[in-house]
Amino acid sequence: MSSILDYDLCSSDHISSLVQLTEFYASNNMIKCLPSSINKLVSLHSFDISHNNIEALCKELFSLIQIEVLNVSSNPLKEIPCHVKHLMKLNSLDVSSCHLRHLPSALGECSNLSTLLLNNNSISKLPSQLGQLVHISRLDVDGNKLQYLPYTLSFLSEKLMISVKDNPLLSETDYSKYTKNPLPVPYMLPSLKELTARYIIKMNIPNIDTLPVVLQEMLQKSSSCSECGRPVCEFYRGEMVTVNFSMRGDWLPLYKQLCSPHRPQGCG
Ligand SMILES: [Zn+2]
DSSP: OOOOOSOOTTTOOGGGGOTTOOEEEOOSSOOOOOOGGGGGOTTOOEEEOOSSOOOOOOGGGGGOTTOOEEEOOSSOOOOOOGGGGGOTTOOEEEOTTSOOSOOOGGGGGOTTOOEEEOOSSOOOOOOGGGGGOTTOOEEEOOSSOOSOEEGGGGGGTTTOEEEOOSSOOOOGGGGGGGOBSOSSSOOOOOOHHHHHHHHHHHTTOSOGGGSOHHHHHHHHTOEEOTTTOOEESSOOEEEEEEEEETTTTEEEEEEEEESSTTOTTOOO
């Protein structure tokens, strides 16, 4: 094992010579940034930069596609870049105590993740794409601002150990406030505005700030269908349901959205 302690990452470029380094432990220092030469650590499997003063993760970090364990907890990060999706071998990610308010939906593309630690942040909503993490067995979200979880997590409920202590979870008496387009009502088609917004999201069209304001506002409301994963904006059926996560016996509120709310055949 190779390891380095108390290394001045910001002011030194010597790191670029450590091409065979496999494990790098630099926790509990005063590191403020990662150098772009971090991308030279092409053998790195485990990287611990917890308990430092790093405000942003540089994009070069996400070129280290062989990383399996990444601990960036207790840094004032505020966000995880969407580049995280490039870490396809990532098995364990700890971003606890990082001042996070949001998570990127791209996290759902880290298909090897088995442990995701998000404790003690200010996250009010988890992306539904977390339901794509078929290997995840531990999800800790203690000490956040979650009122409910995405319904897609129910697909993982048999093997997922989830910890949600110290969150303002809804009680069943509040569920009705989250019901949208309840059945039965006649089947309706989405508006042209909704269909246009969905198409823009699906095609990943850039420069949305050049679009009409009405479409930009629509795109800001975007989320995903719980069943098929397609984008929705304003037109969907929404309901809060209670799901049992059997490993712990916990009954948790999950928010379910359907893209074709009243279509007899379901999604599509
Ligand atoms: Zn759907």
